[in-house]
Amino acid sequence: MLSLVLAFGITAQDAQAQRKKKAVTLSKDVNINAFKFRNVGPAFLSGRIADIAIHPDNDNHWYVAVGSAGVWKTENAGTTWIPLFDNQKSYSTGCVSIDPSNASTIWVGSGENVGGRHVGYGDGIYRSDDDGKSWKNMGLNKSEHISKIIVHPDNSNTIWVAAQGPLWSKGGERGVYKSTDGGSNWKQVLGNNEWTGATDLLIDPRNPQVLYAATWDRHRTVAAYMGGGPGTAIYKSTDGGENWSKIHNGLPRSNMGKIGLAISPQNPDVVYAAIELDRTKGGLFRSANGGGSWTKMSNTVSGGTGPHYYQELYASPHKFDR
Known part of the structure; x- marks a missing residue:
């Protein structure tokens, strides 16, 4: 029995030595230049998706603004992507927008509009006139x-921008x-407060003369975060943004935090506002008369890490009041 075990042990050792020798020989023959590296994850490496714009004439073409990874384009509905x-x-x-009169002109706002401590900042607004192949910085460099x-919609020379301004x-x-x-x-057609910016538009x-804007009073330090204040409000303009009036009938009287706005495609007199209130509370408000008065519809507030990240609203283009 002992001799059998020893014989088996010697045989196993010889086989292992042969495998090692063969492996060494093979490694010398392999040409590693034939291998190409590819990214296999993690999938969340690029960060949050900040905005999406879809080509008006080809819904397979999307432009995507990423919070920490620039702008990407797909021409096959998301199967492959081009930076x-x-x-x-x-x-x-x-944010990213397509000129309604010329779909080859793309506008990008740099700097993610959130209140998190690890948010990236930008250096202004960019324009591309060749479907995103090249870019030109068009100013607002201190907006961040x-x-x-x-x-x-009818005049490519007229552009409105909501700039939140520095966080820190x-x-x-x-x-x-x-x-x-x-x-x-x-x-600048709205805003004169050194702490308050515009968070939605x-x-x-x-009627392109009618616009709505939400302002947001926010500031962050190393030790604290102020996510709302007296400067937070909703405004309306009826002359193309030259003049603005605060619309607040029915809205909370306390200091408000981040606000997300939406307008009904079926009936643009209906405007929606998701409003953050004290201690991450808040609600969804609805106006049926173009902001003349507001009614609270629910206590819904953006979840996840809080409204200072994801306080956005979208009205369904297919069904009214959804």
Whole structure:
């Protein structure tokens, strides 16, 4: 029995030595240049999706703004992706819009519009006139976080921008800005508070003279976060953004936090507002008369890490009041 075990042990050792020798021989013959590396994850590496714009004439073409990874494009409804923003100075993007009159012109607002401590900031607004192949910085360099870009449906030279402004400091470029020369020059049309910026912006699809804006009073330090204040409000303009009036009948009287806005495609007199209140409470409010008065519909508030990240609303293009 002992001799059998010893014989088996010797045989096993010999076989193992032969395998090692063979493995060494094979490794010398392998050409590693034939191998190509590919990214296998993690899937969340690029961070949050900040915004999506879909081509008006080809719904297989999407532009996606990513909070920490620039702008991407797909031409096959998401099967494959092309990076468009890797050569720009800012890696963080907050919004993307397509010119309704010229779908080759793409606008991107840099800097993600959230209140988290690890948010990336940007260096202004960018325009591409060749479907995202090349970009030009069009100003608002001190905005740091751009929330929304709206291009006039009939006039490509008129653009409105909601700029939230710096998170960690006061000042910068905050509020709603308007350009009437294709972005060469900008005029602040709403906002004069060093801590309050514009976090959302809507346009009435029937009448581009009518706009709605939500402002947000927010600030962060190393030790604390102020997610709301007296500067937070909803405004309406009926002259293309030149003048604004606060619309607050029926809205909470206390300090409000981040606000998300939506307008009904079926009946644009109906406007919705998701409003953050004290201690992460809040609710969904609805106006049936263009912001003249508001009714609270529910206590719904954005979940996850809180409204300072995901306080956004979208009205269904297919069914009213959804």
